[in-house]
Amino acid sequence: MAARKHLLVLLTLFLAACTAEQGGTPHPAPRVSSPPPVENLPSTKVRSIFDGRTVELADGTRARISLLAEPASCTAAAALDFATKTLLDKEVRVNSITPGEVSLMLPDGTDFALAAVSAGMMRTSGVDGGPLMDAETRASKAKLGLWAEECPTSTPAPPPPTSTSAAPPPASPCVVVYRITSTWPGSFQAEVTVRNVSGALIDGWTLRWQFTDGQTVTQMWNATASQSGADVSVTNAGYTSLIVADGSISLGFNGTVNGLNAVPTTFTLNGAACTTG
Structure with a gap:
């Protein structure tokens, strides 16, 4: 009789466990890490600008801004001017993408690469879609910055100088x-x-x-x-x-x-x- 009671108790516990697994609360999914918030990124200053996409930080680190193409020769000066006014001696937050490449966040939280592309100062590189590609499309349609006129693919060689008179003879000794x-x-x-x-x-x-x-x-x-x-x-x-x-x-x-x-x-x-x- 005692053995039968023990068997009924074990059976009851087994059924309760099955019911809880089938109809109970599901197990929580594993957590996936997300990029750190902007406010958690390290803060520094930009002390030198080399071109529209290459900077030197306060600690002497020279880095290229990720996802920006090399400036075209006909717009390099405008790109450098934009980067200088936007970044030089400004406090930025730095997110390292790959060795030698960084993304820079401006004090208002704007990504510099996005700002440069939106203003038509720079083109994107290695981007298949997303906000940067959308910004480049809008800048192109609006004829902003470098899109205002086509850059020549090559610079024509200057014509040889023409002389209207013969070269002066060497000085007499x-x-x-x-x-x-x-x-x-x-x-x-x-x-x-x-x-x-x-x-x-x-x-x-x-x-x-x-x-x-x-x-x-x-x-x-x-x-x-x-x-x-x-x-x-x-x-x-x-x-x-x-x-x-x-x-x-x-x-x-x-x-x-x-x-x-x-x-x-x-x-x-x-x-x-x-x-x-």
Whole structure:
């Protein structure tokens, strides 16, 4: 009899347990963690702006703002200006997305990336939908910021500079003054002064010119002359070989002439053209 009572008690407890499992309160679902509230994110300041999406935080960390594309060259200045006015020296809350990338929350709780895209200052990157893509679509339709005009895909090369006149000749290293000092029938005497304006010492020289009226050199001092037809070549004497910078030497000669006695107009010193004075 006692065994039967124990069996009835066990059966009653078993049925009660089954009833509770079938008709009782369900077990609670496991809890899933959610992103931390904005107010729980660490707060810092932005101390440098490198471009529209790259910043340096107060602790020296340099980071790229997540989900923003690199600014186009034609709008990079506007993007930098927007980021500077919005973030520089401002307190922000930082949420690290991946190493080297962060999202920045402005003091009013606005995500900077969303603000930049909404203003048309930046484009999104790596986004398939959501608020950022919606903001980019609205900015594009409203022609805001970079959407106001199409950025060229490449910058055309500037046309080559055009010149309306020939390049000026190089500065002459010498100035020659040729002066007829006296004349008499069939003969004349002349003096030639050579000035060194090259800025450097001349050590040894040859002066050349050409007569146009059949003149000939018969005797020369301070130098040695040789002549072939109209061409005259004059080489320094030993004591006149040096011409210091901004200094000069003078040589003289007697010559013959029959008729006109035009002054030579073209002189060279060691192959370089001289000006005449």
